[in-house]
Amino acid sequence: MTRKQARMRRRRIRIAGFCLAGCILILGIVCGAFHHYVSQFPEDKIAENIYVGTVDLSGLSKKEALEKLAGQKKADQKQTVSLTVEGQKAEATLEECGFDYADVKANVKAAMDYGKSGGLFGRYKSLRKLSKEKVVLSPEYTLDQKATENILEERAVPFAKHAQNATITKSGSGLQINKEEIGETVDKSGTIKAIKKHLNDSWDHGSFAMEAKVKEEQPSVTEADLSTIQDELGSFSTDAGGGERWKNLKNGVEKLNGTVVMPGEQISVHDVTAPYDEEHGYVQAGSYENGQVVDTYGGGICQVSTTLYNAVLFSELKVVKRYPHSMLVSYVPPSRDAAIAGDTKDFVFENNYDTPIYIFGEIDDDNQLCFAIYGKETRDKTRKIEFESEEVSTEEPGVKYKADAELALGEMEVTGSAHTGKEVKLWKIVYENGKQVSKDVINESTYSKADKTISVGIKTKNSSAAAVVKEAVSTQDKVKIQAAIGEASSMESSSEQ
Structure with missing residues (x-):
């Protein structure tokens, strides 16, 4: 290498050194400027122009941000949602629907951390962005599924044009079947999903209205189901008497008349005939209470359940629950009664046939309280049933x-x-072909x-x-x-x- 070449090489090295030093100096100045800028933002405060939804959290501490969002949630919960079903409106507040912010703590943490983590340049870029435009963190708005379903069931579902089950009636010409109709019901899951979508996509934090989602509803009882009801399985009657008590008997029997019970289905006489008050057609009449006869609303309803109990016995349906009265009654032999008393005594039976049954009830022209149960007879034609009350003490x-x-x-x-x-x-005594084939105790009653x-x-x-x-x-x-x-x-x- 010549001297000239050596000088040129040393010169290039010096120039490169000066350039490197200059770059380092410039980088230091820039980094210092970046650091100075980002250090202006306190670690325990949210930077300016940061929102969670519509709530401005600028300059707030974590605690203050949570409190402000809690206040907004409280205001949001007061808003109402109005659902239209068949032209009718069902309303509820968002609070009733269990409205909540699903991730409020995570949102506040994200707001607090914005521009405070990562590389210096990235932090600077994020924070500089805030001077030109706001950063909006989107919360997730949720509803309590069960609470909202209950609201829909109570307030919206009744407005739907529901499916109509096939029905059966008894007249002088026999049994008449009325065909079923397909209908609609509120799609609760679909409606809740639509409400959530509106809340999270386009909600302005005010009250709002929308159409409820509906779906096809099939009838649970069809004409084909009822076509098997042709035979009387069992019947029984008691004298209806008169006075105010007669009104309760008539009201109770009318509530049970026309009931169709599908295979495996259970019927509670209390649930069908209650509540026992003036609003539901009952008057005060005599009933047993604490060993005495007193007037109560629905007094006499036990005679309705007792008469039906005996029709059920002759039909050989399954008795699920049955209770005797506290004291003897006069309209049936001992142990042939079925008491109703609030939530403590009820008569419940089950259709244990493979086909539907139909309950017909009335007070006839001879003032007899009658129940007859119809279905498809499958028992031996020679089968005969008797019931015998045995006094033990x-x-x-x-x-x-x-x-x-x-x-x-x-x-x-x-x-x-x-x-x-x-x-x-x-005792239940069964005869077939004129011969006794069984004798069994079916209840034991204490009066x-x-x-x-x-x-x-x-x-x-x-x-x-x-x-x-x-x-x-x-x-x-x-x-x-x-x-x-x-x-x-x-x-x-x-x-x-």
Whole structure:
């Protein structure tokens, strides 16, 4: 290498060194500028112009951001969604539908971290972007699936033009079948999906309206199903009596009349006939309560269930639940009754045939409360059924005396009737071709005794006379009570002289 070449080489090295130093200097200046810029944004505050949905979180701490979003959620929950079904509107607040922000904490974290992680240049670029345009983080709005389904079931589904099951009626000319009709119902899952899509795609945080999604609904009972109902499987009747109680019997039997029970389906008499109040056609009439006869709404409904119970027995349907009355009733033999009492006693039976059954009920022109069950007869034509009540034990009622401060001194009045207590078995006896083939106990019933209650008057201004009778009543001895009444009457007469 010549001297000239060496000088040129050293010169190039110096120039390259100067260039490198210049680049390093420039890079340092640029990095310093970038660092100075990004360091202006506090680590514990969200940068300016950052939104979650429509909520501006600029300059807020994590706690402040969460509180602001919670306030927005509260306002959002007050908005209503109106769903149209067959021209009818069903409304609910978003709060009722379980509206919520699914990822609010993640959104706040993303807002807090924006421009504060990654390389220096990337952070600078992200933060510089905020001076020109806002950054919007999209929250996910959710609904509680179960709560919204319940709202739709309660408020929207009733408006749909539902499928109509085939029905059957009994008239003088026999059994008539009315054909089924296909209908529509609210597609709850589809409707909820559509509401969520609107919330997350185009919602302006106000109340909104939309068409509910519907789907085809098939009838559960068809003309073909009912075509097998041709035979009377069993029937029973009791005397309907009169008075206010008769109105309850008529109301109850009308609610059960026309019921079609599909194979394997169970029917609760309580669920079909309740609630027992004036609004649903019932009046006050006598019923058993705590060993006494008192007036209650729906009094007499037990005779409806009892009459149907006996028709069920003769039809040989499956009895799922059946309870006796607390005391004996007069309209059927012991153990042939089926009581209804609030949520504690119900008569439930199941269609254990392979084809549907139809329940016909009425109070006929002879004032007989009648039930007949129709279906497809599959039993042997020679089969005959009898039911026999066997009294296992009997407990005769006594007499109970009770002091009554509202009844004049010495007066005696019967205020509670007597009822005999019994334990009874019900036997089912089956004959085929004229011969007994089985005899089985199908229920065991216990009926409580109720003592005859006699109220004894102690109403008088003479407290000593009242005390004499009251003391005698506590002994429950008739002779002592009568003697005390005589003594008290004398005391009362003496005090008046």
